[in-house]
Amino acid sequence: MDIETLNIRPATFDDSEFVAKSVMAALGQDEVYATPLPKRTKAMIKRITSICQREDVLYSWKNTLIAEIEGKPVASLTAYNGTNYKEMRERTFALFDGPLDFDIDLMQDETHEGEYYLDSATVLPEYRNQGIGRKLLLAGIETGKKLSIPHVTLLVSPNNHKAKKLYRSLGFREAGEIYAFGENYQRMKLDTADPMRIDILTVLPEMLEGFLNCSILARAQKKGLVEIHVHNLRDWTLDKHKRVDDYPYGGCAGMVMQCEPIDRCIESLQREREYDEVIFTTPDGEKFDQPMANMFSMKKNIIILCGHFKGVDYRIREHLITKEVSIGDYVLTGGELAAAVMTDAIVRIIPGVIGDEQSALSDSFQDNLLAPPVYTRPADYKGWKVPDVLLSGHEKNIRNWELEQAIERTKRLRPDLLSD
Secondary structure (H helix, E strand, O other), rough: OOHHHEEEOOHHHHHHHHHHHHHHHHHHHHOOOOHOOOHHHHHHHHHHHHOOOOOOOOOOHHHEEEEEEEEEEEEEEEEHHHHHHHHHHHHHHHHHOOOOOOOOHOOOOOOOEEEEEEEEEEEEEHOOOOOOHHHHHHHHHHHHHHHHOOOOEEEEOOHHHHHHHHHHHHEEEEEEEEEOOOEEEEEEEEEEOOOOOEEEEEOOOOOHHHHHOOHHHHHHHHOOOOEEEEEHHHOOOOOOOOOOOEOOOOOOOOOOOOOHHHHHHHHHHHHHHOOOOOEEEEEEEOOOOOOHHHHHOOOOEEEEEEEEEOOEEEEHHHHOOOOOEEOOOOOOEEOOOHHHHHHHHHHHOOOOEEEHHHHOOOOOOOOOOOOOOOOOOOOOOEEEEHHHHOOOHHHHHHHHHHHHHHHHHHHHHHHHHHOO
């Protein structure tokens, strides 16, 4: 079967048995896919199927998405609005025959109002590790967004590092622990609100388009974690020749960016939404650093105005700009490169942008220390050997070595960071 023909659709009543098997498999009962089926398992599937055929229970076919290839169901995701969770849970477990394997009275709520809860996702064994589960999760997230539910949540075993890595790559973050089904689980949450938005104002949009549409920035936009819009200031001038600059008063050399195109563009954007910051890239601005990038990454909407020519009419800086930023003590042809640098630094630390968030959090400057040295295979190249501690497998010793190296490198290369 061709994985490229994968189709995700809402389940129907006729899918109830497949849904029942998926729910059982999600609870660790992979024997539901055995051939032949054990008699006891066959009876349990029949009983769970009768529950899944109902419309007022947690594991209803109506709460399920089916992934199919050439018409054959290969995976499912059961998810629902958490508003009526408690009453649906009581109704669901009351339908099970015999005692449960856990004390329901000790079980904490898996979800609650304001959440779209991804309860259980299962892929047939022969179709696992092909990206089908990821596509189902994305479809579930999209359903939560369409329902205008503020958060999408799920549970994961604390030791299931592979699953947690997948969920983080989709934008989920840890949100505490709960006790359910006789075990402790990690709660993970994704906000479905509109993503961060960055609007960049420039006279040279072509300088930015390639950079903003590849690598990490492209993936962040594709995931819906950030929107980046580039605006050509020449589109906002009333001059028939599309001029956005003029000679400076006082007879200085060079050209100055005019007020009107910038003002008209910013005013138009601010009519559509509120902006937390209107940033101007300029050599005489505040020095951009990691703490500033962290701060900007927590904003909702920001505008970055790229300086150009001799500069911008100072009245723009007096009346419209909220933050003036420099990426270093040198002069560039324009602020586009500075805007690109800032955008990359800001976006990469938004939760979910980098699959392993700890990678971003351990970068240089996050804690006023340079990063320690890093190595990869082979362990011995031309007699250049990887430090033994990194090959030891002793995590505590490795972390201590990394800290010692970070401090030593910072003292030697950037002592100014330690004095801040």
